[in-house]
Amino acid sequence: MKKISLLGSTGSIGTQTLDVIRAHQNEFQLVSLSFGRNMELGLQQVHEFKPEVVSVLTKDMADKLKVELPANIKVYYGEEGLIEAAAFEKSDMLINAVMGSVGLKPTLAAIEAGKDIGIANKETLVTAGHIVTEEANKYGVKLIPVDSEHSAIYQCLHGDVEKEVRRLILTASGGSFRDKSLAELEGVTVKEALNHPNWNMGAKITIDSATMMNKGLEVIEARWLFDMDYEQIDVILHKESIIHSMVEYIDGSVLAHLGTPDMRVPIQYAMSYPKRLDLHGGEKLNLWEVGTLHFEDPDLERFRCLKLAFEAGKVGGTAPTVLNAANEVAVDAFLNGKIPFLGIDHFVEKALSSHSIIKAPSLNDIVMVDIETRRKVQTYLN
Numbered sequence: 001m002k003k004i005s006l007l008g009s010t011g012s013i014g015t016q017t018l019d020v021i022r023a024h025q026n027e028f029q030l031v032s033l034s035f036g037r038n039m040e041l042g043l044q045q046v047h048e049f050k051p052e053v054v055s056v057l058t059k060d061m062a063d064k065l066k067v068e069l070p071a072n073i074k075v076y077y078g079e080e081g082l083i084e085a086a087a088f089e090k091s092d093m094l095i096n097a098v099m100g101s102v103g104l105k106p107t108l109a110a111i112e113a114g115k116d117i118g119i120a121n122k123e124t125l126v127t128a129g130h131i132v133t134e135e136a137n138k139y140g141v142k143l144i145p146v147d148s149e150h151s152a153i154y155q156c157l158h159g160d161v162e163k164e165v166r167r168l169i170l171t172a173s174g175g176s177f178r179d180k181s182l183a184e185l186e187g188v189t190v191k192e193a194l195n196h197p198n199w200n201m202g203a204k205i206t207i208d209s210a211t212m213m214n215k216g217l218e219v220i221e222a223r224w225l226f227d228m229d230y231e232q233i234d235v236i237l238h239k240e241s242i243i244h245s246m247v248e249y250i251d252g253s254v255l256a257h258l259g260t261p262d263m264r265v266p267i268q269y270a271m272s273y274p275k276r277l278d279l280h281g282g283e284k285l286n287l288w289e290v291g292t293l294h295f296e297d298p299d300l301e302r303f304r305c306l307k308l309a310f311e312a313g314k315v316g317g318t319a320p321t322v323l324n325a326a327n328e329v330a331v332d333a334f335l336n337g338k339i340p341f342l343g344i345d346h347f348v349e350k351a352l353s354s355h356s357i358i359k360a361p362s363l364n365d366i367v368m369v370d371i372e373t374r375r376k377v378q379t380y381l382n
């Protein structure tokens, strides 16, 4: 029985992780969880799964929970709470499904406590990929991707990766505005942006998908997860989201992972690895019905966030930290009606161009740059 800690239990990945645990009660047991503000759902989850540790966003929420829950359930809050839930001594594996770079310190705490990590929280790898991967190597823990593209690559990689892999090809749906020109993006609404054609996901990643910053973050995520140079990572538009990504080998062979768009597949695989389990209620891929798959080169002037992410990744140091923090603030501002859709890449670019790069940043440098960037973008917004 694998004991699981889960950060972000009330979110899109979090709830699907619980679906997997519910469907495989002989394989997995939830021992700790954290959520943010969604008390109603969070409390329901605690009653159903009976974890020993629970963490919430604020002290007020924690105080309320302590009254409601039996005394044997430990309740924490804030960043310390995330760390307690992530590194809980009884767990074997952390599924990090929290949104944003707030996931960094809990991930490091779990690694130091010897837990394998199923990582959905890509912002952590973008902001501090060199530190997370170095720590995972040092403590001998597995960093298993949950992001669908990276799970696909993980499943297609074998042999002598350093010598035999030519490149990774990440597929991108193009998001909710994939068929619109740059000019047509003027005045698009939040509701339109949240209407992803293939995936039902949390709000932030759905907007990232529409700007294609999501693919940019995924390029940086792939660089760290698979230790590849940026020259070895390509992005291809594939509007059906049936091929989840590909690996090209030096003999020209291309291995791809295909399936219907269902995040329970990569979540479950990260948890059961190296075994595969039945996916209860999973839809079978019927290529005869799909008929045709489409592929296209992304236009980097149209998808400016993807270009900014490639550039920040190649510059390295604290550039990806700035890219990520500025994007988190700008997306939140768009979601709250404070800036237009096209303001997102504008503010990210502005933050990047005014930043003095720190070349090999420590954890402390990253935390400081993350805070400074958020503050700076807030002042632009004001």
Ligand SMILES: NC(=O)C1=CN([C@@H]2O[C@H](COP(=O)(O)OP(=O)(O)OC[C@H]3O[C@@H](n4cnc5c(N)ncnc54)[C@H](OP(=O)(O)O)[C@@H]3O)[C@@H](O)[C@H]2O)C=CC1
Pocket: 007, 008, 009, 010, 011, 012, 013, 014, 034, 035, 036, 037, 038, 039, 042, 056, 057, 082, 097, 098, 099, 100, 102, 120, 121, 122, 123, 146, 147, 148, 199, 200, 201, 202, 203, 204, 205, 263
């Ligand atoms: N959704 C998807 O299909 C995919 C998601 N990912 C990645 O997985 C991560 C999660 O995405 P998704 O599930 O869509 O996001 P959601 O917004 O649906 O869920 C986020 C979760 O994190 C919690 N949370 C948010 N902020 C904080 C905070 N400051 N402290 C503690 N908890 C917090 C939320 O709590 P609450 O709601 O209670 O406030 C919620 O449980 C992201 O990094 C995303 O990029 C990657 C691939 C696919």
Ligand SMILES: CC(=O)[C@@H](O)[C@H](O)COP(=O)(O)O
Pocket: 147, 148, 149, 171, 172, 173, 174, 175, 199, 205, 208, 209, 210, 214, 215, 263
């Ligand atoms: C499901 C998943 O992994 C998302 O990151 C998804 O890839 C978003 O789709 P696009 O970014 O390709 O639109």
Ligand SMILES: [Mn+2]
Pocket: 147, 148, 149, 218
């Ligand atoms: Mn993805």
